[in-house]
Amino acid sequence: MLEQIRNTHPLVYQHFSALPDGERHLRSILSIDRYWENLDLPVPDVIRDGSRLPAGTRIDEECDILYAGGTLGLLHAAVMTRKYGRRVLVIDRAEPGRTTRDWNISRGELLRLADSGVFTQAELDSTIVRTYKTGWVEFHAPAAKRKRLFMDEVLDCAVDADRLLGMARDKVLAGGGSQVLGHASFVCCYRFPDHLVVHVEEPSGKPRYFRAQVLVDAMGIVSPVAMQLNQGRPQTHVCPTVGTIASGFDNADFEVGEILASTEDAEVSGKRGRQLIWEGFPAKGDEYITYLFFYDKVDSPNDKTLLGLFEAYFRKLPEYKKPGANFTIHRPVYGIIPAYFHDGAGCTRAVSSERITLLGDAASLASPLTFCGFGSVVRNLDRMTSGLDKAMRENKLGEADLARISAYEPNVATMANLMKYMCYDPESDEPGFVNEMMNEVMIVLDELPQHYRQVMFRDEMKVEELVTVMLKVAWRYPKILKATWDKLGVGGSVGFVKNLAGWAMNQASK
Numbered sequence: 027m028l029e030q031i032r033n034t035h036p037l038v039y040q041h042f043s044a045l046p047d048g049e050r051h052l053r054s055i056l057s058i059d060r061y062w063e064n065l066d067l068p069v070p071d072v073i074r075d076g077s078r079l080p081a082g083t084r085i086d087e088e089c090d091i092l093y094a095g096g097t098l099g100l101l102h103a104a105v106m107t108r109k110y111g112r113r114v115l116v117i118d119r120a121e122p123g124r125t126t127r128d129w130n131i132s133r134g135e136l137l138r139l140a141d142s143g144v145f146t147q148a149e150l151d152s153t154i155v156r157t158y159k160t161g162w163v164e165f166h167a168p169a170a171k172r173k174r175l176f177m178d179e180v181l182d183c184a185v186d187a188d189r190l191l192g193m194a195r196d197k198v199l200a201g202g203g204s205q206v207l208g209h210a211s212f213v214c215c216y217r218f219p220d221h222l223v224v225h226v227e228e229p230s231g232k233p234r235y236f237r238a239q240v241l242v243d244a245m246g247i248v249s250p251v252a253m254q255l256n257q258g259r260p261q262t263h264v265c266p267t268v269g270t271i272a273s274g275f276d277n278a279d280f281e282v283g284e285i286l287a288s289t290e291d292a293e294v295s296g297k298r299g300r301q302l303i304w305e306g307f308p309a310k311g312d313e314y315i316t317y318l319f320f321y322d323k324v325d326s327p328n329d330k331t332l333l334g335l336f337e338a339y340f341r342k343l344p345e346y347k348k349p350g351a352n353f354t355i356h357r358p359v360y361g362i363i364p365a366y367f368h369d370g371a372g373c374t375r376a377v378s379s380e381r382i383t384l385l386g387d388a389a390s391l392a393s394p395l396t397f398c399g400f401g402s403v404v405r406n407l408d409r410m411t412s413g414l415d416k417a418m419r420e421n422k423l424g425e426a427d428l429a430r431i432s433a434y435e436p437n438v439a440t441m442a443n444l445m446k447y448m449c450y451d452p453e454s455d456e457p458g459f460v461n462e463m464m465n466e467v468m469i470v471l472d473e474l475p476q477h478y479r480q481v482m483f484r485d486e487m488k489v490e491e492l493v494t495v496m497l498k499v500a501w502r503y504p505k506i507l508k509a510t511w512d513k514l515g516v517g518g519s520v521g522f523v524k525n526l527a528g529w530a531m532n533q534a535s536k
Contacts, residue, residue, distance in 0.1 A: 059331045
């Protein structure tokens with residue numbers, strides 16, 4: 027597989043060939059990149075009526091909840107097993123408890139997992155491999171116009187994701203009768219009035235069938251269930267992200283997290299254009315994580331493949347962090363962070379069906395601008411798990427019942443809609459637009475108490491705080507008004523106002 031990209035992606039070939047598991051990572055990347063092909067295929071047919079279950083099908087085992095996806099699904103499964111006594115089965119097409127990205131969070135936010143009573147504070151602290159003194163955001167601009175915005179207690183803890191997920195996996199396995207199966211792929215499910223039958227396939231092609239009361243879809247952005255529930259268009263925007271965990275940089279500061287940073291204006295070629303953004307986070311020991319990403323509409327003409335972005339990453343990395351003589355890549359990190367524009371006062375994306383609920387990136391309810399899927403699950407885990415247990419006890423497992431206990435948050439949905447401003451559009455934007463706009467936002471935030479920047483980057487903002495920031499930015503930077511028209515138009519503007527109204531009503535009711 028690596029030989030096939032020797033000429034088309036020479037830098038990816040060079041660096042991945044030096045990794046002991048480079049071939050495996052390349053296959054994983056290409057598998058995720060098939061997401062773009064899937065968007066052009068007929069809508070998947072994976073949720074089927076029970077009458078279509080082949081006659082004579084033998085049920086291998088039964089469980090209360092089957093989780094398709096063994097990353098964030100494991101956190102949810104651990105609580106349902108240990109706190110609520112549910113018998114669960116977690117399947118994953120790869121190795122359960124291993125992720126292709128690492129996570130950053132503040133300690134206070136991570137400790138919310140302890141509220142479940144399943145994880146102890148000591149256990150959670152043991153997953154933090156480094157804490158930074160502070161963090162900053164800075165966008166490319168002439169020195170006189172550039173504003174580096176510092177913020178404390180925002181994404182300032184590096185979490186060993188595999189350690190945390192491994193801990194969750196062990197808790198699932200300690201529950202009576204619960205199982206975790208690796209290298210087992212979801213194929214489809216058959217729905218009956220009082221249960222589901224889930225068809226799973228082993229690497230050998232051997233089919234297995236499991237009976238469950240509920241299916242939790244945690245298969246990420248490539249989920250065929252999410253595709254079917256949303257008529258083949260489960261996302262409106264995406265954030266392709268690639269990077270490495272490496273050591274040997276000449277200019278890495280291990281005391282500071284670089285939350286967002288750009289080093290140049292947007293790349294423009296005809297009707298294509300993207301504003302590339304970096305992140306840099308110290309990890310354990312001498313390891314340092316660098317990410318390169320950009321925000322985009324799903325239907326833009328840009329190359330949004332992870333393979334193509336990795337080639338750009340290796341080409342441009344010295345402009346951001348200079349690899350030294352002992353530069354060593356330990357492993358690549360990558361994924362497509364999903365986003366959805368909610369055109370209404372509530373959740374307008376399908377995140378559930380009868381006896382089926384979506385979790386994490388499959389649900390696409392997080393903000394791609396800040397905290398993403400891990401933060402969304404951490405914030406909502408206690409509510410989602412207690413709600414699912416209650417729904418199962420009361421046998422209220424319809425689409426609307428399960429939608430009410432999803433990770434949807436009005437404030438996050440509204441903030442996520444601001445991603446449209448981060449998507450470079452060659453037809454309406456100057457190459458420096460995103461950088462210029464974000465420098466103005468950073469100046470405004472710097473003039474406000476630090477609380478504003480903290481809640482914005484932790485997805486905790488209140489509606490009046492967002493309105494304050496928006497008005498101050500509009501006063502300082504009138505170009506944002508034209509950009510709003512270009513980015514949102516009439517329909518999008520109305521949808522955004524509906525978002526704000528729904529958020530305000532929800533906030534007032536609490």
